Amino acid sequence: MSEVTIYAMPSSGNTYKVRLLLAHLGRDVRVVKAEAGTPEVAALRDAGKLPLGSLPVLELPDGTLIPESNAILCYLADGTPWLPTDPVTRAHVLGWMFWEQNAHEGCIAVRGALRTYPHRQAEATPDRMAQLLDAGHRALARMEGHLTLADWLAGAQPTIADLCLFAYTHRAAHPGGFDMARFPAVTAWLARTAALPGHQQMDT
Structure with a gap:
């Protein structure tokens, strides 16, 4: 699969849960780290990378942005055993x-x-x-x-x-x-x- 990008706050459990699923799936991922209140977060916001104003955000290879950790989990897990079909x-x-x-x-x-x-x-x-x-x-x-x-x-x-x-x-x-x-x-x-x-x- 193509590489995805995760805009991540390393100290956040919400970021961790996404990175944990990516690790279990063996997905290639580019991580862009930014902690709250830092210039990196401001730069992401200015670049339009935080559609709901917070981290984490998943960016797909075509530039589509998916915010909110649990929404990201559902997207990534779809079609895998991590999200049951029943x-x-x-x-x-x-x-x-x-x-x-x-x-x-x-x-x-x-x-x-x-x-x-x-x-x-x-x-x-x-x-x-x-x-x-x-x-x-x-x-x-x-x-x-x-x-x-x-x-x-x-x-x-x-x-x-x-x-x-x-x-x-x-x-x-x-x-x-x-x-x-x-x-x-x-x-x-x-x-x-x-x-x-x-x-x-x-x-x-």
């Missing part, structure tokens, strides 16, 4: 991916970001951090309940739902500060996902 299983995959953006990222990822990025320290008030901790533990408990009964999030084999949720969940303990000892099934799932052939570590 309508019910596919709906379950999408359901976990929608939930990740709605109920998971906003606490797991945000708490980690507030503990990591100096320019966001003013947001890390004790009340906010406590609220994020409670919300994150509830999200992890939701995953725990499912993964106690199943090896994977949707269906009998790994899908993009697993890669999507792995990206931020594997950093929940650090830098997020979540107590992963409370979630043994999630911890076992993280290990299974990391053991898949072609797995790639997060590029930070």
Whole structure:
């Protein structure tokens, strides 16, 4: 297949999930790195490479741009085992991916970001951090309940739902500060996902 370009924020789980799928698919990819608030991001915005204003963005060989990490996952996985063709299983995959953006990222990822990025320290008030901790533990408990009964999030084999949720969940303990000892099934799932052939570590 022709090479695609990913405009990537290396420290972002949203970028990581896309690069992880590309690694599993063995796709040739050109990576253009840009961290938030840097001149590189401004240059991408000025060049019209960020249609929805954020990273990551996938650029196809013909110049077509696909923004939003989960939309990129769906595009890349289409026609592969990572996105099942069975309508019910596919709906379950999408359901976990929608939930990740709605109920998971906003606490797991945000708490980690507030503990990591100096320019966001003013947001890390004790009340906010406590609220994020409670919300994150509830999200992890939701995953725990499912993964106690199943090896994977949707269906009998790994899908993009697993890669999507792995990206931020594997950093929940650090830098997020979540107590992963409370979630043994999630911890076992993280290990299974990391053991898949072609797995790639997060590029930070």
